[in-house]
Amino acid sequence: MAFLNEFAKASVQSCEIDKELYLKYNVKRGLRNADFSGVLVGLTNIGDVVGYNKDDKGNIIPAHGELYYRGVELKDLCRGFQEDKRHGFEEAAYLLLSGKLPDKSQLRTFSNQLARERELPDFFSKNMILSLRGRCVMNMLARSVLGLYTADDEAENYSPENLLKQSMSLIAKFPVIVAYAYFGMRHSYQQKSLIIRHPQPELSAAENFLYMLKGKKYTKLEADLLDLSLVLHAEHGGGNNSSFTTRVVSSAQTDTYSAIAAALGSLKGGLHGGANLKVINMMDNIKQNVKNWEDEKEVAAYLEKILNKKAYDGTGKIYGIGHAIYTLSDPRAILLKEKAEELAIEKNRLKEFNLYAMIERLAPEVFYNFKGSGSKTVCANVDFYSGFVYQCLEIPEEIYTPIFAVARIAGWCAHRIEEVTCSSRRIIRPAYKAVYPRLKYTYMKDR
Template sequence: MAFLKELAKSAVQSCDIDKDLYLKYNVKRGLRNADFSGVLVGLTNIGDVVGYKRDENGKIIPAHGELYYRGIELKDLCRGFQKDGRHGYEEAAYLLLSGKLPNPEQLKEFTEMLARERELPEFFSKNMILSLRGRCVMNMLARSVLGLYTADDEAENYSPENLLRQSISLIAKFPVIVAYAYYGMRHSYQRKSLIIRHPQPELSAAENFLYMLKGKKYTKLEADLLDLALVLHAEHGGGNNSSFTTRVVSSAQTDTYSAIAAALGSLKGGLHGGANLKVVNMMNNIKMNVKNWEDEEEVAAYLEKILRKEANDGTGKIYGIGHAIYTLSDPRAVLLKEKAEELAKEKGRLDEFKLYALIEKLAPEVFYKFKGSNSKVVCANVDFYSGFVYQCLEIPEEIYTPIFAVARIAGWCAHRIEEVTCSSRRIIRPAYKAVSPKLKYVPLRNRE
């Protein structure tokens, strides 16, 4: 252990880089410009995230957020299927993959294809998921995706037809794998019952996922909320970390399963897919320490304590507030909040919902007061409400991030298809400036 500790110390010291060098060489840290906007690295027809405008001098002007799937605004898409009283994830997946909205016959055929593809290969559940147990559902999902490579005789076929076949198969199988992986983990490490329910072809993606987790113990509103959450998380442009990972790996001309496994590794990170759980934990802390949830002054004072690193986890972050692109509002949070209030009423948790809404209102004001009026404009993002929704749906915390993957697989596959078939077909290869001094080789016998 002493040797490893010393080795780690040396490794950390060798990684240290003078921060002034980033300015000297104009390095776009995190692929961000000086105004925190993303560095433009590609073009896409799939998703468009609009969080601000620019004036004639290029200065960012805050604006209410908009999100487009293949040119169709997300709000219009959601209002459309909600008005019809049906679920929309299948329609959103079809749109992202094909580039156009399906007609009734196409949507029916696509939905039936997804239903058929839910079944896992023979013995896959036992050998890949239940026998090779694991504590992390995201890692089990990634491992299972790589395992599906071995069951695909056309795994290395990059034709558009085959890429679509693989995409539809993965979209259909993700909820099944997540449900089985969760119950396998629960059985192995929490000494609870192993429950395996077979997917039901007549159910929508959201209904089927709830059925596999809870049996038939879910309401129509619960299924509607999960379906909406899946639609809202299905795509978010090519610049988000996991979609960009999909494109980077796909640009190397690897197989679909390797590219999606890489995306899952990205999404698992706490700075990407795990944010809603951090919101839930923060809200639990606030609920324990704020006596009057309706007292704006008391709530604001506690939020300021969080920013001063005197409360919650000591990071100084109000989780769920702020976004890399959105300024005045996140359209996903707006849509989810509307239905979340209905769910809170059904579940008898309206007081909690009102606390969320109050914090959404107060947090930006507290943030500007603490950071200064010239700070970046912040708003509640989709993670602020999604964890609360999952709590109301009685979904285990271990699969909050996997649900993100269940939704985003549609966007990942669309970006992979675009990268493989329509991009410049160049491997994505940015540059890093080496700033270490040049040293001479010292023979082993002469080293201290």
């Protein structure tokens, strides 16, 4: 143990870099510009995230957020299937993969194909998910994706037709794998019953997921909320960490399963896919320490304490507030909030929802007063409400991030197809400048 401690100390010391060197060499840390905008590294036809405008001098002008799937604004897409009183995830997946909105016949054919692809290969559930125990559902999902490679005789076939076939298979199977992995984990480590429900071909992706988790004990509104959440998380441009990971790995001309497993590793990270759980934990703390949830002054004062690192976890962060791109508003948060209020009423949690809404309203002003006039404009992001929605749906916390993956697999596959078939076909290879001093080799006898 002493050796490992000393070894780790030496390793950390060898990695230390003077922060002034980042300024000296104009390094775009995190691939971000000095004004926090992203460094342009590629072009895409898939998703577009609009969170601000720029004036003639290049200064950022805050704006209300917009999100486009293949040129179709997310708000319009959601209004469309909501007005038709149907679910929209399958339509969103079709749009992302094909670049076109499906007609009734095309959507029916696509949905039927997904239904046929949901069943896992023979013995896969037992051997890959239930026998190989795991505490983390995300890791079990990634392992299962790599396992699907062995069941695909055309795993290394990069034709557009085969890439689409693989994509539809993964989109269909993700909810099933997540549900089975959760119950396998629960059975192995929490001594609870092992429950395996087979997906039903007549149900949508959202309905199937709730059915596999809860049986038939879900309402129409619950299914509608989960479907909306899947649509909102299906795509977010090529620059988000997991989609960019998909493109980086795909640019090396590896197989679909390896690329998607890498994306899952990225999404698992607490800075990417785990934000809604951090919001839930923060809100639990606020509810315990704020006596009157309807008192704006008391709520604002506690938020200021959080920013001052005098409350909650000491990080100075109000989780769910702020985004890398969005400034005045996140369209996903707006759409989810609308339906979340209906769900809160159904679940008798309206008082709690109103506290969320108050914090969403107060936090940007508290943040501005704390940071000063030069601070970045912030708003509530989609994670601020998604955890509350999952709580209302009685979805276990262990699968909050896996649900993100169930949705984002559609976007990942679209980006992989674009990278493999239509990009510059160059391996993505940014530069790192070495700043460690040159050393002469010292012979063992002289050390």
